[in-house]
Amino acid sequence: MRAIMFRRAGIQCCESARRLSRLFQILKSPHVYDVAIIGSGAAGGMTAHVLTENRVDVVMLEAGPLRNPSEFPIHRIRRWNLPYRGLRGDYMQEWLDATHFLADQSKEPYGWDGKEPFEWVRVRAVGGKSLFWAGVTPRFSPDEFQPRDDYDRPWPITYDDVAPYYDRVEELIGVTSTGEGAGAFPLNKGLAQQRPNCAEVELKKVAESLPGRGLKALSIPKAILPQDYRGRPRCHHCGPCWQGCDSGSKFDSLRVFVQKARQTGHLTLFAGARARSLQLSDDGRIESVHYWDVQDRTYREIRARTFVLAAGCIESTQILLNSKIANSSGLVGRYLSEHLYGSVDGFLPQLMNRPVVNEDSNGSNIFIPDLTRNWRAGKFIRGYQIYPTGGIPETTLVGQNIPGFGAAWKEKIREYYPAGASVLMQGEVLPHRDNRIEIDEALKDDAGIPGVRFYFRLRDNEHAMFGDFLEVATELMTKAGAEMLAGNKPKPFQHGASIHYVGTARMGNDPKLSVSDRWNRSHDVRNLYLNDAAVFVTAGNQNPTLTILALAMRSSEHMLDAIKQGEV
C-alpha cells in the first residue's frame, strides 16, 4: 500500500517533475524499492507473485500499456480482416500485428544478418507474451537438463532440482494432465486430459502401431482449465488460445499474477515504461534502472535494492548489453536458441466429406513426446517431439491441387476440406556460441535505445534432425492412408517462428562459462537476477513457459532468503 500511495503522490507533482526533467536529463526516483522487476510476462509475474505474497515492496516495469481483458481482440480479428489474409509470411505474426499489441517495428526496429530473417514477437501489454501463448506446458525431461552427449555443458541443475517447482507451478496455475509419462518424459500434476479430435485419433492409432518406433501419443499438458479452478472458470473452447483468452481460463500473467499481486498492496506497476539500462553504483551493485516513459516521452529512473530482468530472453539481454554489465564471461547475447519447426501435411480419406462441426477445441490435443533413443539411431543428438494434428480448419487452399474450376471443382474442395491432417515437429536447436544477438547502434528506437541484430542459422545437427522427422512423419501419414503431395518438400519454418527464444544469458557454475548462477543470479552483479528464458542452457524440445515459471519461482524464493539475510 505504501508504494501505491507514493505513486499517487508522484502523479500529483508530475507537473513540477516535468519542469525538473528539463533541468536534469533523468528524472530521479525518490523512493528505493526492495525489488524492481523489468517485464510483466510469465517470469515477471511469477516473481511478483512470490515476492508480494511475502510482503516485499516490489515495483514492476512493463513497456506496454495495462489493457483490460475486455479489450483483447481474441477471435474478433478474422482472417478476412487481414490485408494479406495470413498467407504472405506468417499468419500468427500478421494476426498479432493487427491487434496492435505488438511492438511497432517502425518505432522499435531490429535486424538480422544476411538473408535469413529472424521473426521476433514482442508483446507490448501487461502480461507480455503470456497473453498470446498457446498454453502448452510440458516439463523438461531429465535428459534435457543433463543431455546424454558431450556436445556442450549441461545445465548446472537437474530435473530433481526443478521437479518440486514443476509440481507447485502446475498446482498454482492449473494444467491439463499428460495422463501418463512416456520414456524419459515425465507425468505431470495435471487435472483432466485434453480430448483428441477425429484426425488426432486416427493419427494416434497409427503412430502407436508403427513397427520399431515405440511412439506414444499423450494428452498435451496445457495451462488451460478443464474445470473451474481457484476462482477461474473452465475453458469454453472458443478457438486457438494464441489469439488470447477472454475468460482467463488459460494462464496468463496479468490475471493470475499481476492483478493479484497488486491487490496485496505490495506491487507498484509502471506500464508504458520501456527499460533502457541498469546503472551500477561504485560498489558494483545495480542502484537504478533508467526507462523511457512512453506517455510523457521522457527518461525516468527507478531505484531499488535488487533487480530482476524478466523482459523476455532477447529484451533482457538487450538491456544487459546496453547497460554494459554482467558480461565478464563475454557470453551475454550468445547461445541463442529456439525450436526447429516443420510440418508434413496431407488429407485423410477416412475423414473426407464428413459433416462440418466445430473442432477448434483450444488448439491441438495430443502430442508424441521425444523418445529419441528409439528414433535417432546416431544420426543426430538431442530430440524432437511430434504433434499429430487435424481438425476442421478456418480455410483450405487444397483447390490449387484439384484440377479444373467452377461448380464441380468447388464441390471437390468441400469434400477435402474436413480431411486435412498434419504432423508438426518441435525440435531442439543445439546451443551454438555464434547463434547470438548483438547491439546495433544503427537500429535505435524512437527513444534512442539501441536495438538488436540477430545472427542465427541452423547447422548440421538440425538438418539431420529435420531429415529424420520427415522420414517419421511421412511414414506416419502414409500408414494412416493420407493423400499427400510428393513434390511438396517441407522446409524448416522461418527462424524465430517458435517464439521460444532462449539461452542468451545462460546459467552455469563457472563464471567464465556462464552469465548467471544456478539460482538465476548474475555471477558478476550480485543484486541482479535473470528470471526469464535467457538463462536456459538448452532449449530442450519442450515449450519453455512451464520451465520459465518453475525457475522463476525457485529463484524468487532464493531471493527472498537473500533479502531476509540482508544479502541483497
Add this chain to the structure above:
Amino acid sequence: MPYSRREFLAAAAALWSAAALRAQQHQHAHPLEERSPYKFAFFDGEERKTLRVLMDRIVPADNRSAGALGACVDEYVDFILVHADAALQETWRKGLKRYGEAIARNSPDEVDRFLEQQAHNEFAPVTDDEAFFIILKAAVAEGFYTSKEGIVNELGYKGMAFVLDFEGCTHASHHVPQGWHPMLRERKET
C-alpha cells in the same frame, strides 16, 4: 542466365505465392477495420472487367455463397499485385490483355470453354496462356477461400465459437467414402 522456357513458366507461376512477401517484411499491415470502398491501384477498368468475368466462372455464385464476385476477390488480387514485384505485375497485365481479347463478347458458356482449353495442361503448362491460367486460378481461389464469403458460407466453418464442452472424437471408427480415389495433383517442378 539461360532459362529454358519451361523453367520460365514455372518460375512465373511460383511468383504468385511469393508475391508481396518482400513488401510485408518491410511494412506493417493493419486490418481493414473500418471498411471504406476499396480503391483499385493496379488494375485499370478494362483489366478489372476481364478479371471479374473470369473469376465469376472460376468461383461462381450458388445457393451457398455469392462466389468470387460477392467476395470482392478482384480487390484482394489488386491489393496483392500493388505490392508484388514487376515481373508478376507484367505477367498479369499481359495475361489479362490476351484473355480479355479472347473472351470479348463471349457468353458465360463460351468463357467456360475458353478456360477449359487453358486448363488442359494445368499441371504441366506449355503456353503462356496455360501458365497464366494457373496464376489466375491460384489468385482467385486464394482470395475467395480466405474471404468471409468463402470461409463462412462456402466452407461452412463453424469454429471460433464457444462450445460448452468439447467432447473430441466420439466416433467408433471412420470410413473412407465409397468410390473415393485420390484427386490431388501438383505442378511438375523443373
